[in-house]
Amino acid sequence: xxxxxxxxxxxxxxxxxxxxxxxxxxxxxxxxxxxxxxxxxxxxxxxxxxxxxxxxxxxxxxxxxxxxxxxxxxxxxxxx
Amino acid sequence: xxxxxxxxxxxxxxxxxxxxxxxxxxxxxxxxxxxxxxxxxxxxxxxxxxxxxxxxxxxxxxxxxxxxxxxxxxxxxxxxxxxxxxxxxxxxxxxxxxxxxxxxxxxxxxxxxxxxxxxxxxxxxxxxxxxxxxxxxxxxxxxxxxxxxxxxxxxxxxxxxxxxxxxxxxxxxxxxxxxxxxxxxxxxxxxxxxxxxxxxxxxxxxxxxxxxxxxxxxxxxxxxxxxxxxxxxxxxxxxxxxxxxxxxxxxxxxxxxxxxxxxxxxxxxxxxxxxxxxxxxxxxxxxxxxxxxxxxxxxxxxxxxxxxxxxxxxxxxxxxxxxxxxxxxxxxxxxxxxxxxxxxxxxxxxxxxxxxxxxxxxxxxxxxxxxxxxxxxxxxxxxxxxxxxxxxxxxxxxxxxxxxxxxxxxxxxxxxx
Numbered sequence: 001x002x003x004x005x006x007x008x009x010x011x012x013x014x015x016x017x018x019x020x021x022x023x024x025x026x027x028x029x030x031x032x033x034x035x036x037x038x039x040x041x042x043x044x045x046x047x048x049x050x051x052x053x054x055x056x057x058x059x060x061x062x063x064x065x066x067x068x069x070x071x072x073x074x075x076x077x078x079x080x
Numbered sequence: 081x082x083x084x085x086x087x088x089x090x091x092x093x094x095x096x097x098x099x100x101x102x103x104x105x106x107x108x109x110x111x112x113x114x115x116x117x118x119x120x121x122x123x124x125x126x127x128x129x130x131x132x133x134x135x136x137x138x139x140x141x142x143x144x145x146x147x148x149x150x151x152x153x154x155x156x157x158x159x160x161x162x163x164x165x166x167x168x169x170x171x172x173x174x175x176x177x178x179x180x181x182x183x184x185x186x187x188x189x190x191x192x193x194x195x196x197x198x199x200x201x202x203x204x205x206x207x208x209x210x211x212x213x214x215x216x217x218x219x220x221x222x223x224x225x226x227x228x229x230x231x232x233x234x235x236x237x238x239x240x241x242x243x244x245x246x247x248x249x250x251x252x253x254x255x256x257x258x259x260x261x262x263x264x265x266x267x268x269x270x271x272x273x274x275x276x277x278x279x280x281x282x283x284x285x286x287x288x289x290x291x292x293x294x295x296x297x298x299x300x301x302x303x304x305x306x307x308x309x310x311x312x313x314x315x316x317x318x319x320x321x322x323x324x325x326x327x328x329x330x331x332x333x334x335x336x337x338x339x340x341x342x343x344x345x346x347x348x349x350x351x352x353x354x355x356x357x358x359x360x361x362x363x364x365x366x367x368x369x370x371x372x373x374x375x376x377x378x379x380x381x382x383x384x385x386x387x388x389x390x391x392x393x394x395x396x397x398x399x400x401x402x403x404x405x406x407x408x409x410x411x412x413x414x415x416x417x418x419x420x421x422x423x424x425x426x427x428x429x430x431x432x433x434x435x436x437x438x439x440x441x442x443x444x445x446x447x448x449x450x451x452x453x454x455x456x457x458x459x460x461x462x463x464x465x466x467x468x469x470x471x472x473x474x475x476x477x478x479x480x481x482x483x484x485x486x487x488x489x490x491x492x493x494x495x496x497x
Contacts, residue, residue, distance in 0.1 A: 033490070041420055
């Protein structure tokens with residue numbers, strides 16, 4: 001299983017509709033709206049890199065999504 | 081299904097409270113049975129003895145695999161794979177939690193056997209939130225924020241008002257049991273269950289189903305031992321009475337019903353403990369009082385209990401109490417600040433050591449080493465931004481390996497459950 005954070009910069013005023021569409025994409029585990037350099041952080045969980053490409057492709061097709069930066073997780077420690 | 085993450089925590093804690101309210105109703109009926117009414121010791125042992133059998137069977141069923149995942153993983157806790165032996169690293173936590181649960185249940189059984197209105201029983205134990213706040217300040221080196229103290233006090237007072245008895249009778253013995261036995265043991269039990277939930281077993285998050293199963297097993301052993309010692313010194317026969325009652329088919333079914341239902345309440349509670357502090361969880365659990373009222377009315381209508389007040393003055397007091405509980409819970413829910421911290425480290429520094437340093441910072445819930453623009457993405461959770469600065473940012477700045485970082489507050493989030 002491969003996990004990755006996809007950091008998204010949005011065009012202003014498009015967040016709500018974009019989030020609605022993101023929630024429909026399979027392989028997305030978490031979505032956070034954040035304040036700062038990026039606007040949205042998406043956490044994807046996929047079986048292979050091909051599936052990760054599908055997720056980023058789908059995200060980039062959403063209206064309002066400006067730029068995506070993908071960070072693949074190599075190691076993780078978490079409470080959950 | 082992708083939902084707001086904080087809802088998951090509240091859904092788990094409040095669903096657990098709802099089931100716990102049903103359990104308290106059933107318990108007061110079972111505790112009122114002839115075999116247990118005057119022998120709370122036997123009642124406590126029977127609960128755990130049958131509880132261990134029922135919990136084992138439920139855990140076995142939940143271990144059934146379907147399409148590569150266990151039933152328990154699909155229905156209750158995604159971390160659960162199958163029933164397993166207790167690990168060496170968990171043993172001391174299980175021993176403490178088991179002993180505390182055993183003592184707590186003996187105290188609880190003593191009250192259930194003598195007082196029949198469940199909402200009255202529940203009132204006494206709500207002060208545990210204050211105990212937990214104090215204990216967390218010591219054990220987790222986590223001084224509660226003003227909001228946490230305010231919300232806890234509101235919930236505690238609300239809980240006492242919501243469940244006060246109309247007759248105005250204060251049983252000194254019951255109060256003593258609650259303040260000296262039930263509350264301290266429940267506080268320690270909750271903290272140790274949380275410690276177990278936060279542990280990693282075979283490099284994976286510990287699951288609440290095995291934690292519950294082993295807790296019942298250890299609690300059964302400790303209850304048996306306590307009763308054995310007590311019987312030897314007092315020439316009593318509580319242990320035998322408990323065992324004899326347990327094998328009676330009617331009592332067996334009643335105990336299986338109560339402990340089977342309890343299993344689900346606890347699994348959800350333990351899962352929620354992995355997501356939030358024990359004090360916050362217990363404040364949410366105060367909603368049990370609200371849920372207990374309809375169960376009490378139902379039991380009264382069925383003629384299974386005889387004491388439940390419907391006096392208008394008392395109902396007004398209960399409504400004020402319930403309002404305070406809801407206000408306190410909402411106040412807890414609305415005062416969490418979460419953020420991502422994106423970190424770049426200096427070259428030539430070992431990432432694993434830096435990862436551990438980041439993980440050791442209180443308030444950090446996720447640390448990930450990533451490939452790409454950033455070396456680490458850290459997720460943090462704190463009650464206030466000031467605490468985030470004092471407790472997290474200052475610590476990050478002390479880590480020499482870190483070259484650059486930036487904090488991005490989470491405004492809203494959703495999670496797939």
